Amino acid sequence: MNILFVLITAFIAWHGLAFRDENGNKDFVRLLFGAISLLFCLRVLFTEIIN
Numbered sequence: 001m002n003i004l005f006v007l008i009t010a011f012i013a014w015h016g017l018a019f020r021d022e023n024g025n026k027d028f029v030r031l032l033f034g035a036i037s038l039l040f041c042l043r044v045l046f047t048e049i050i051n
Contacts, residue, residue: 002048006041013038 016034020026 002044006045006049009037009041009044013041 013034016030016032016037019030019034
């Protein structure tokens with residue numbers, strides 16, 4: 001279950017941090033949720049899986 005959580009949050013983080021609109025601008029809300037998702041992904045990865 002933890003691996004599934006890490007995969008889903010990693011995908012959300014990647015999408016949120018790499019997304020650009022048609023003008024090439026980044027959206028603040030997607031950057032925010034991408035960063036939060038990355039923190040949760042790394043926390044579960046390092047504390048639950050690699051521990």
